[in-house]
């Protein structure tokens with residue numbers, strides 16, 4: 001692994017490495033960009049480049065070896081979802097009194113602390129920032145610099161104010177990365193004390209090229225589909241669960257077809273019967289609703305003469321047939337009814353019932 005493995009945004013990465021070369025990387029950096037654009041990956045790569053024990057150069061700029069003990073330990077944090085799940089599980093195993101006092105962190109290197117949003121509110125809490133304050137003024141033990149990575153920009157108010165105090169006078173041997181889908185969520189005073197670096201989403205063609213290399217198990221049609229559904233985010237594209245998306249889409253199409261053709265509902269009921277209560281049923285239903293939205297949107301694109309925006313490119317022919325039998329009013333009605341199903345889910349109505357109601361409500365006279 002090296003910076004060459006970072007996909008897209010090469011200009012931004014180049015500038016950051018130039019700053020590293022001149023030891024001018026600011027102590028607080030906001031990495032802004034859509035989910036999956038590589039904010040976390042880049043923060044880890046920069047952490048390695050800062051702390052690599054046998055640093056190299058590529059293209060005349062600082063890089064990291066990926067093999068020294070600092071690089072290796074930082075790399076262990078790469079699978080953030082898995083590390084986060086482990087931390088949640090460890091907390092669940094605590095006695096209730098301790099659980100309440102315990103905040104979530106991901107730490108695979110003693111000098112590199114990763115601060116994820118803390119469930120159930122999924123926000124950064126003041127006790128998490130306190131942990132940063134407790135350590136940041138001590139020189140690092142094994143790294144050259146202490147690194148802190150906040151993986152989300154949703155801060156509780158008190159937490160944001162505490163962070164602000166750190167940013168007013170950070171020690172010279174610490175670097176703080178703030179990852180933000182929407183940097184506007186951060187306090188203006190936090191933004192003004194940080195350098196904001198924006199990562200752009202990649203064009204679909206570039207994501208397709210990336211997938212050709214990293215997901216050879218998908219064919220060209222599948223890669224085109226995933227590239228469009230993940231909206232330019234390579235991270236999201238690479239780990240996209242194509243099997244469950246396609247399964248949900250088949251069922252979503254059955255529901256739409258049943259609504260439009262109306263004659264016989266046995267297929268529809270076969271589908272909706274499989275949606276039941278419980279956590280698993282909830283995920284499955286949410287997945288289905290998202291997929292229904294994406295299909296309705298594609299139908300709207302087709303009807304408005306912008307087929308190039310269609311995301312479900314692999315079933316264009318089928319979508320065109322469907323689009324011919326609906327108009328804008330119907331699509332708008334369907335979207336409204338979907339929102340009703342979502343509200344019903346929140347009230348915990350029997351899911352299959354509200355799905356049946358959704359489909360029958362869309363029938364055309």
Ligand SMILES: [Zn+2]
Pocket residue numbers: 051052053054055064065066067068069070071072
């Ligand atoms: Zn190294």
